[in-house]
Amino acid sequence: MLTGDAAGLAEPMTGEGIYYAIKSAKLAARIICQGLEDVSLELSAYSELINAQMTRDLKYARQLAALLYRFPKLSFHFFVRNPIVRWGVVDVLYGDTTFEQLLRKLVRNSPRILLTGLLHLQSTVSANMPHETESQLFPD
Numbered sequence: 001m002l003t004g005d006a007a008g009l010a011e012p013m014t015g016e017g018i019y020y021a022i023k024s025a026k027l028a029a030r031i032i033c034q035g036l037e038d039v040s041l042e043l044s045a046y047s048e049l050i051n052a053q054m055t056r057d058l059k060y061a062r063q064l065a066a067l068l069y070r071f072p073k074l075s076f077h078f079f080v081r082n083p084i085v086r087w088g089v090v091d092v093l094y095g096d097t098t099f100e101q102l103l104r105k106l107v108r109n110s111p112r113i114l115l116t117g118l119l120h121l122q123s124t125v126s127a128n129m130p131h132e133t134e135s136q137l138f139p140d
């Protein structure tokens, strides 16, 4: 039975893995205890639990991370500076929502996010300081 990092259970956007290590260890302990009482219990019960409670949502986190890290400069204007995204990620890390729900919220709010991002871009360009700010934040 693999748990935590060994099971690939770290959140791909921030690299947070402690929560996932503890949660998967608790699920492993639960299955081990059940297995002691019911010898017919298959170890696949653990994988199923991990998939249902953890892997599924981490898949959405991977999609979001792929987008953010593929286009870091655009993501800065369209996502990182956007309160819907920033607070959405905080809510996920607090366990108040899931990455799946966050992604759905982002899709629902995409026109607003795009518009705010464009305004951020425009104000950065007109202030004539995009390269300094962005290259400091995202050095190559």
Ligand SMILES: Cc1cc2nc3c(=O)[nH]c(=O)nc-3n(C[C@H](O)[C@H](O)[C@H](O)COP(=O)(O)OP(=O)(O)OC[C@H]3O[C@@H](n4cnc5c(N)ncnc54)[C@H](O)[C@@H]3O)c2cc1C
Pocket: 003, 004, 005, 006, 010, 015, 016, 017, 018, 019, 021
């Ligand atoms: C620099 C850094 C900063 C991080 N910051 C954060 C953070 O702020 N928040 C967050 O949530 N996560 C953070 N993480 C990720 C987090 O540390 C890991 O996701 C988490 O510790 C995974 O826990 P784990 O129990 O799976 O593995 P580990 O914590 O790596 O524990 C595995 C243990 O097994 C031991 N071990 C290995 N092989 C053997 C062996 N053959 N026999 C016996 N023992 C063995 C190791 O020595 C180790 O003690 C950070 C990681 C790094 C590298």
